[in-house]
Amino acid sequence: MPYWEMLGRAVVTLASKSVSEEISEYLTYSGLDATVSYDQDRDCYIVSVPLAQENTAERLMENYPDADPEENQVPEIDFLHNRVCSPAFVRAEDKFKDTTGSALIFLFAGSLVFVLAIAHCVLVLLDYRKDSSSGCLIELALGALFLGFGLYTLRKANEIKGRIQEENEYITHVIEWCVSTYPASQIDMTVNAATEGIALSPEDRYFLRKDLLRCYIIREFNVEDPSYLEYLTEETYISIFEKKKLQQKKTVCL
Numbered sequence: 001m002p003y004w005e006m007l008g009r010a011v012v013t014l015a016s017k018s019v020s021e022e023i024s025e026y027l028t029y030s031g032l033d034a035t036v037s038y039d040q041d042r043d044c045y046i047v048s049v050p051l052a053q054e055n056t057a058e059r060l061m062e063n064y065p066d067a068d069p070e071e072n073q074v075p076e077i078d079f080l081h082n083r084v085c086s087p088a089f090v091r092a093e094d095k096f097k098d099t100t101g102s103a104l105i106f107l108f109a110g111s112l113v114f115v116l117a118i119a120h121c122v123l124v125l126l127d128y129r130k131d132s133s134s135g136c137l138i139e140l141a142l143g144a145l146f147l148g149f150g151l152y153t154l155r156k157a158n159e160i161k162g163r164i165q166e167e168n169e170y171i172t173h174v175i176e177w178c179v180s181t182y183p184a185s186q187i188d189m190t191v192n193a194a195t196e197g198i199a200l201s202p203e204d205r206y207f208l209r210k211d212l213l214r215c216y217i218i219r220e221f222n223v224e225d226p227s228y229l230e231y232l233t234e235e236t237y238i239s240i241f242e243k244k245k246l247q248q249k250k251t252v253c254l
Helices: 017-029 053-064 092-125 133-181 184-195 202-221 226-253
Strands: 009-015 035-039 046-049
Touching: 009 017, 009 053, 009 226, 017 035, 017 046, 017 053, 035 202, 046 053, 092 133, 133 202, 133 226, 184 226, 202 226
Parallel strands: none
Antiparallel strands: 009 046, 035 046
């Protein structure tokens, strides 16, 4: 069952972000509780209204300019098993570590090449070696190039560093809000009500919980980046369900 049905909402249309926002404004102006959310599985934006307003929304959409009847049909898709994989989200603090490591490698390599190039040039100038001076210049240029890359990468690392605290605070805020607003019992109650009479495997229950959490996060925080949304959903799921299990195990051991 799609997550919007779990929330007691009906889909009005699937469209691009700009079109969905226009339709949402149109329906809201008409007195309906219309919301726009990004659906990762279908890679599009969904305009939904409460089930009680579904018929009214359909009548309004008939008069909406440039309304495409085919666009209002929700494609059939098994959202439990046909999921779109997004690129993994990398936190700013991890990017900072990786970028700083790359910068140090470039700086070390550049310094080493530069020192060796200077030593080479000195030996050539003192006639200890018969190499051409052009070879020394190439080595110096290569060392300077590595140093330049290192300094540029280090500057990028410092830019990333400035985003770490803000990102960490935002992630913590999202997770704490979800944990305090939607406890595990409430989420499972919603899932059970939506799948009454259906035997759920642990995998299906896991995906249903995540889909529900994803919808809550989209609705409250309007996260549009699919990889960021997936990361927040996974971290929130762990905080609500996995940490609870760990705490229970510790209590039993004590």
